[in-house]
Amino acid sequence: MSPRPSAVPPPVTAVLDAATAWLPGMLGSVERRLGEVAGGHGPALDAAADATLSAGGKRLRPLLVLLCAGRDGGDSAVRAGTAVELVHMATLVHDDVLDDAPLRRGRPTVFATSGRARATSTGDLLFSRAFALLADAGDSAQVSLLAEASVALALGELEQRRDAYDTGVSAERYLERCRLKTGRLFECACLMGLAAGGGDGAAAVDLRNFGSRIGLAFQLLDDVLDVTGPAERTGKARGTDLLDGTVTLPLIVASDRDPGLRGVDLRGLDPAGAEQLCERIAASGALEEVRSQALAMVAEAKAGIAGSGFDAEQRDLLGLVADGVVERYS
């Protein structure tokens, strides 16, 4: 049904395969640091929570930090990569509490194994550890970047909850929310990397745009995936967003194309109804439209760094990360 981009291996693997020796070593250091933070609190963090936290993920944000810092980013880049992933993990742990989510990445969530209270505190702990890690090294510029991005994340969440069940939300408003909720942390990862590598300020604008664009594309594709399913691939039921009252671009575009969808009442939706609504959104052709918007953003992101002061390897690897964002959904 949808145009399939040419097959590429999973994002991290592709980038690591293409990289020279420095990148895998540094990504390994980030992983060790994350393990220390997740595992370094003894029995206060349950073993199950611990396992979940160290279970991994795509590590796209640390990858961006390391690539933007370059091969001389050193410990400063490793710290920044670890901190940005800790904030990301903290938000996932809190999201899982709010969504009563039993699984993430195929494993039980902290919420599922430890309950609401411990999961909320675990999120707060990861969050605090991120700032402590940067501040203990005396790096207030990095704290500033990460704290401002965290403010944006929280505001994005608040906007999403405020707009819940409002099917009249505009595409602009949706995109602004995604910029806050997802784009800003990708952008922050790039800028933290640049700062860690001592890169020049001229590249900052290009990198900010790169991060923001691939973050936005990532969110759009994630929202498409919520409509397409299937559950065994995404780990959640089709239409979870709709059941949650979250109006995303696929529904907004579909309502433009299929007037019968306008003003649909999400409050009364049950899983079967959500499934039907997903079918109808898909039938409108909205998914292809949103997917192609996302692909255009990724292409723009790649074009935007073509003229930057990066060396060819860095540019190629950043391009692979951008492709990786798309690949997940192909």
Added chain:
Amino acid sequence: MSPRPSAVPPPVTAVLDAATAWLPGMLGSVERRLGEVAGGHGPALDAAADATLSAGGKRLRPLLVLLCAGRDGGDSAVRAGTAVELVHMATLVHDDVLDDAPLRRGRPTVFATSGRARATSTGDLLFSRAFALLADAGDSAQVSLLAEASVALALGELEQRRDAYDTGVSAERYLERCRLKTGRLFECACLMGLAAGGGDGAAAVDLRNFGSRIGLAFQLLDDVLDVTGPAERTGKARGTDLLDGTVTLPLIVASDRDPGLRGVDLRGLDPAGAEQLCERIAASGALEEVRSQALAMVAEAKAGIAGSGFDAEQRDLLGLVADGVVERYS
């Protein structure tokens, strides 16, 4: 029943009355900053949440920051006082979500007005704003102090949840948890104030102890209050901690005195049972014992700063804050 300390006016009022002009002005600046943060996000923060956040509280932590910084603390002290109170507010907002609390300080909680999801994000937002405020001013030493204290807060919460319903918990373990959960942020407020005022490192040990002791006393007295009630004074039902499975010092001490209380099963407790258990704890004399432990800590705190390098006014005002901690419970 219990020994009443001599009547003193509410803590903040007493301190402000005794202070010369600089303190009220600076505390007013903290209040304005808090208002900006709570009110500066437009419609994303609901009006009700906004009202709750700017509704106040005792502001003990900012008061400690300002007093430890002294009259020349300037904007750095105001920022630190604001940041420490933001972290405190963030934890209250999250606690209210976890406790399903309808009221705090006689007003509806963010949880009550805006629901779990928005309250969780509001807590995250306040937390992020605290770090952004300090980091944007380039103050990584302050970020470091606050982040480490936040880590301790989260660990204290995790320990409390892990120990839930365990009536065999020792007094030592309870005290250690209180140090993390409450003492560390008071301690942090003192140290941030000292740093903001450019105070010398020699006073750091005394201030750290001062903050830790009054924080611990504060928590002990709070735990006594949960047993004594009454609801119209504390804003919550008697025995809320017990219903929540939280074993505090009054129960630990009472179990030593009244063997019939050992191994009481908190899981099956209903509000009437909690009320009865509170009566039995009170009858054991445990409340007087815990209260006198708290008063001894406050006295020790005051004695510990007697020889410090503070001027007489600062010392007197810190003494009044310490008394204010006790007064709330007299």
